[in-house]
Amino acid sequence: MKAATAIDAIDVRTYVFPTPQPEADGTLQWSATTAVTVQATAGGVTGLGWSYTDAATAYLITGTLADVATGRDAFDLPGSWEAMVRACRNLGRPGLVSHAVAAVDIALWDLKARLLEVPLSKLFGRCRDTVPVYGSGGFTTLDDDDLTEQVEGWLAAGCNAVKIKVGESWGSQPQRDLRRTQHVRSLVGDRAAVMVDANGGYSVGQACRMATAYDDLGVVWIEEPVSSDHLDGLATVRAHCRADVAAGEYGDSVFYFRAMCAADAVDCVQLDVTRCAGYTEWLRCAAVAASHGLQVSAHCAPALHAPVAAAVPNLRHVEWFVDHVRLEPLLLQGVPSVIGGEMVLTDAVGHGMTLNPDAERWRSGGG
Numbered sequence: 274m275k276a277a278t279a280i281d282a283i284d285v286r287t288y289v290f291p292t293p294q295p296e297a298d299g300t301l302q303w304s305a306t307t308a309v310t311v312q313a314t315a316g317g318v319t320g321l322g323w324s325y326t327d328a329a330t331a332y333l334i335t336g337t338l339a340d341v342a343t344g345r346d347a348f349d350l351p352g353s354w355e356a357m358v359r360a361c362r363n364l365g366r367p368g369l370v371s372h373a374v375a376a377v378d379i380a381l382w383d384l385k386a387r388l389l390e391v392p393l394s395k396l397f398g399r400c401r402d403t404v405p406v407y408g409s410g411g412f413t414t415l416d417d418d419d420l421t422e423q424v425e426g427w428l429a430a431g432c433n434a435v436k437i438k439v440g441e442s443w444g445s446q447p448q449r450d451l452r453r454t455q456h457v458r459s460l461v462g463d464r465a466a467v468m469v470d471a472n473g474g475y476s477v478g479q480a481c482r483m484a485t486a487y488d489d490l491g492v493v494w495i496e497e498p499v500s501s502d503h504l505d506g507l508a509t510v511r512a513h514c515r516a517d518v519a520a521g522e523y524g525d526s527v528f529y530f531r532a533m534c535a536a537d538a539v540d541c542v543q544l545d546v547t548r549c550a551g552y553t554e555w556l557r558c559a560a561v562a563a564s565h566g567l568q569v570s571a572h573c574a575p576a577l578h579a580p581v582a583a584a585v586p587n588l589r590h591v592e593w594f595v596d597h598v599r600l601e602p603l604l605l606q607g608v609p610s611v612i613g614g615e616m617v618l619t620d621a622v623g624h625g626m627t628l629n630p631d632a633e634r635w636r637s638g639g640g
């Protein structure tokens with residue numbers, strides 16, 4: 274017999290938000306951010322999930338995952354998650370598949386909390402009532418004035434840590450990297466910690482030399498000094514500097530993070546709920562990090578991370594990423610506010626967010 278809470282519809286949409294100007298980090302340029310949303314319905318209640326990804330994710334959800342999830346009981350999330358992952362066996366688990374599973378899994382968690390009429394943070398269980406965020410952006414494409422304005426904005430919001438991009442043009446501009454870092458260091462003084470993210474732009478030797486220079490500037494966090502696939506390289510850099518080395522933003526599974534932690538590659542594990550197959554796997558990956566005595570930091574998608582970041586004891590902070598901070602109020606209603614550098618958890622049911630009707634103007638074809 275079909276459960277009264279059987280999932281009866283999966284609606285998929287794609288939105289494209291242009292950036293105000295072309296943006297770049299150390300190893301990639303972009304001019305827009307794509308969000309693929311999922312609305313899952315059961316018992317007349319709708320839950321919302323999404324991923325920051327490519328429009329191709331929408332086709333994968335519509336063509337494969339929607340059929341897998343439809344008809345399953347909305348309360349049985351482990352079963353839905355496992356069925357979706359198994360259905361994608363031949364497609365490969367990392368990347369787009371995990372982005373797609375994430376969007377559905379997040380929608381189903383929101384749906385379950387709404388069916389139970391509780392905030393999602395209560396369904397997960399809280400170990401904190403607010404979630405610390407750090408300001409993140411500082412693209413290599415910004416001039417000094419724009420960088421200054423951005424950093425001042427984070428300080429005004431109460432952030433006690435800020436992060437900028439370095440590794441410009443695959444590590445070919447090391448002096449500009451250091452000059453920009455020095456600029457931010459001078460700007461924030463003792464008001465905030467300074468973090469840098471090279472997005473894998475340096476070679477191992479160069480990363481070790483740059484890490485020494487960043488140490489001298491008082492930088493506390495060096496993210497992806499080399500490719501996050503190069504675990505030995507990360508471990509080498511880590512042994513070479515005082516700053517914490519962090520990576521993990523592309524990680525998709527417990528196996529990925531088990532290998533990263535076992536290699537002593539990082540001081541803090543970055544987890545992205547939109548890339549690691551949703552809240553279900555995010556919580557498991559945080560437990561993997563905990564088993565190695567490591568903290569986790571949520572990567573991007575700040576509004577989505579609020580409830581799950583409140584649920585794990587070994588959280589360091591959530592990345593308040595400028596592109597997503599800008600677009601989330603355009604895409605959504607109910608985005609959690611940041612007060613005094615802390616994201617405030619909603620008392621509304623689910624994660625508290627619904628699609629903003631005005632977001633139609635950013636709607637794209639393909640789902």
Ligand SMILES: [Mg+2]
Nearest residue numbers: 470472496522
């Ligand atoms: Mg990064």
